[in-house]
Amino acid sequence: MDSVAKKAQRYHHGDLRPELVRIGRKMIEAEARPSFRGLARAAGVSHSAPQHHFPTWSHVLAACAADGYRELSADLERVKANYGTHPSEALYKMGDAYLAFADRSPVIFRLMFNRSALDVRTDEFASEASAAYNHLVRSIRDTDPSMTDAHFDYLINSIWALIHGMSVLQIERQICVSTDDGQTAYQFLRRGLEALLES
Amino acid sequence: MDSVAKKAQRYHHGDLRPELVRIGRKMIEAEARPSFRGLARAAGVSHSAPQHHFPTWSHVLAACAADGYRELSADLERVKANYGTHPSEALYKMGDAYLAFADRSPVIFRLMFNRSALDVRTDEFASEASAAYNHLVRSIRDTDPSMTDAHFDYLINSIWALIHGMSVLQIERQICVSTDDGQTAYQFLRRGLEALLES
């Protein structure tokens, strides 16, 4: 009997919260109607056991969204570590990592940017979201450390908007390519980022 | 007794479907947990009356999303009518109209770009979405009728991504302004569009 099933047989799971987040992320991604009780079933515990870790289903969604930001942060950090000495290239590759994350986890990605669905505000969510954002901030600062605050404001908002928007269009399957020269969302994104950095 | 209440007293409502979409849009925007039965109550009919117009709740969501596209199209068309002789200016103002629509109806806006939540595909939704998109297509074509298809592909995707992304950041309250010179999302958007059009 594997470890998970064995744990399910014990009264005290011992590590239920992180397990619920891990299973929750999968369910939210894969099922049309993920639910609190479905999550409990998938974790092998009684229907209200998760409520001792998450008061409501909205708290589960917030925890899963925070976990999404955690993963996105790790992706962005890894890219920066590889291209740290080429700030513009780092930014293009961070955009690509953002696109790839959205492709891998489209439902969580949408949830991460849906303050109406996340009707609970948790510190965990806020701090993870902020950490991810700060990777982008530092990367843009690195492209020109002497830029004015006003120009930085323009760049951070327009660059993030372009990266985020391209990710949304991609997961909504709205990227339009009429020629057959193999242009991709990443190539459009890169050219757009180059244009914004030059402006 | 007003017309709506009078209709509610009759057995045959007579115009229930459009009424359900109108009420549904309001509910989806205003309530944390809009539901099929809540919609029926708000319309003053029995709990399963709406099912004769919408087989499932997902069909209600799809109809409301299509209605959102209908309204967005009207906004974009109105802007084009006013700035038709200045294609670039028309594009900037269409971006502003897009931002304004997202501000007015953030929940519907998110729903319109959430293929996972819209697990039914209706012809109505597809045609209204396509009509809205085509306003953008024509507007970009108008800025330079001689542009190549490959350049057009780059422009339509990056411009739409920038406009959409800026709208998402705005309704998620993520537009960051560190200076107090009154810069707005529209100003960032406009500068970004200028940069993309010049690239």
Place this chain on the structure above:
DNA sequence: GACCTATCTAGTCAATGACAAGATTGAGGG
């Protein structure tokens, strides 16, 4: 006027979210 179809009402059932009460167990202190 009869018939048919569209559109409604009323009912049913399984699943759900949230809440409550009690059971189990792990950790800490005496």
Place this chain on the structure above:
DNA sequence: CCCTCAATCTTGTCATTGACTAGATAGGTC
């Protein structure tokens, strides 16, 4: 080592929900 307390679980309950069904009403057409 034992006791206590809190954390974490199980079981149960209730109102509401989505989807489905059966029957009632009424508008349109022939």
